[in-house]
Amino acid sequence: MKNHKLPEPVIRRLPRYYRCLELLRDSGVERTSSGKLAELMSSTASQVRQDFSCFGKLGQQGYGYNVSKLISEFGDILGMKTVRSMILIGAGHLGSAIANNFDFEHYGFRLIAAFDNSKELIGTVIRPGIEIYDIDRLEEFVEEYRPQAAVLTLTQTAAQPCAERLVRCGVKYLWNFANTELKLEDTDAVVEDVRFSDSILVLSYYMT
Amino acid sequence: MKNHKLPEPVIRRLPRYYRCLELLRDSGVERTSSGKLAELMSSTASQVRQDFSCFGKLGQQGYGYNVSKLISEFGDILGMKTVRSMILIGAGHLGSAIANNFDFEHYGFRLIAAFDNSKELIGTVIRPGIEIYDIDRLEEFVEEYRPQAAVLTLTQTAAQPCAERLVRCGVKYLWNFANTELKLEDTDAVVEDVRFSDSILVLSYYMT
Structure with missing residues (x-):
């Protein structure tokens, strides 16, 4: 993990x-x-002010914040105004659901290819325009198209x-749905895990 | 939302x-x-102690915490030792991925049925033993089997x-993958949203 200015x-x-x-x-x-904002975030006003103080001067005492300006500012910080290419590894049900329903472009990403090891899937498309390649061709593809990130x-x-393999060939930003702790300590890889279990346990807490 | 003791x-x-x-x-x-724990959580020791103080006496000054005891205690608080039945609404790719790969039982849930409106899917199984029913039969099914929660x-x-519809017929705990803000204000429904976008934006932040 690189050192960044904002606290995690x-x-x-x-x-x-x-x-x-x-x-x-959207509601005008x-x-x-x-x-x-604290109310919408289930947070406190002082927490919001403290968070926002990380970004320099965003508003004026007593005047509040300009909504569009904040959206633009935060969109910038979050990298939403750039376009990074991404590949998808694993073209099963979850991969298909994400390839077809997740709006990559809105978040500054472009999905350019999918990979799998299943003979039935290789050569088909996961969504119009996005082909499924043999995982054996991963390194070759990365060398040619230089995707920056991968969905697992x-x-x-x-x-x-x-x-x-991905990190070795230079794809070091990983969006990990595989429900496992990836060990990539001696690399500069950045892994963002999606944990369905954390979320169902919050629901479960409220049911008890 | 009901009032609960722990802060969100x-x-x-x-x-x-x-x-x-x-x-x-698992590593002994x-x-x-x-x-x-703070190190593993990217947090601080004082935050961990403050969080744990919500649960009464969990450890002894200078002796640290017993790992198995904490797992058991937290598992209890999170409702993992109970079994609640759950239905799945939407048997497309995402529904199939979750029905087949998510370990509901480990988290105290049992998936008992799936629902869809697609004529091709109705009457088939989403995974061995879990039938896909016509969404038109939702109310009838809920009346008979009383599932407590639903995956959307x-x-x-x-x-x-x-x-x-779910809340009206008594299913008030919703695990929502539909990437939309559900408006159920005048009910006692509890909605837990899974937001893929929050996660990809964290990855995106680290890429900028």
């Missing part, structure tokens, strides 16, 4: 601030306050060796 | 504590400290009306 909890809250701000904008709100929608056991 | 941020950290503790146990660690793996547009 603030980074994790940024996408949620962004969503709340989009909601406000032009200015908002730390109190209103493969099995738990396949995830670790595949992540190592 | 602590509830959200609990599943992550649980995972870290399982990792420690019997006792741990707030410092070690359907389209954005179908999610809101379907959530309303």
Whole structure:
């Protein structure tokens, strides 16, 4: 992990601030306050002000925040205005669901190819325009097209060796759905895990 | 939302504590400290101690925490030792991926049925033993089998009306993958959203 300026909890809250701000904008709100944002975030006004202080001067005491300006600012910080190419590893049900329904472009990504080891899938498309290639051709493809990031929608056991291959050939940003802790300590890889279990346990907590 | 004792941020950290503790146990660690847990959680020792103070006496000053005892305690709080039945709405790719790969039982849930409106899917199974029923039969099924929770793996547009139907017939715990803000204000429904976008934006942040 590289050293970045923002504390990790603030980074994790940024996408949620962004969503709340989009909601406000979409309901016609032009200015908002730390109190209103705190309410939407199930947080406190002082937490919001403290988080926002990381970004320099965003608003003026007593005048609140300009919603569009914040959206633009946070979109910038989150890299949403760039376009990075991404490949998908594992073209099963989860890979198909994500390839077909997730709006990569909205978040600054472009999905350019999928990979699998299944003979039936190789050579077909995962969604119009996105071909499924043989995983054996991964290194060759990466060399030619230089994707910066990969979505891992493969099995738990396949995830670790595949992540190592990706990092070795230069794809070091991994979006990991494989429900396993990837060990890539001596590399500069950045792994973002999606943990369905953390989420169902929060629901479970409220049911008890 | 009902009133619960724990603050929301602590509830959200609990599943992550649980995972870290399982990792420690699986590598043979019997006792741990707030410092070690903080390291695994990218947090601080004082944050860990503050969180744990919500649960009463879990350890002894200077002796650290017993890993198995914490796992058992947190598993209890998270409802993992109970069994709640759950239905899945939307038997497309995402629904199939979750039905087939997510270990519901480990988290205290049992998947008992799936629903869809596609004529080709109705009457088939989403995984061995779990039939796909016509969504038109939802109310009838709920009346008979009383599932407590539902996974929403359907389209954005179908999610809101379907959530309303579920809550109306008594299924009030919703695990929502539909990437839309459900509006169920005047009900006692509890919605837990899974937001792929929050996660890809964290990855995106590290890429900029």
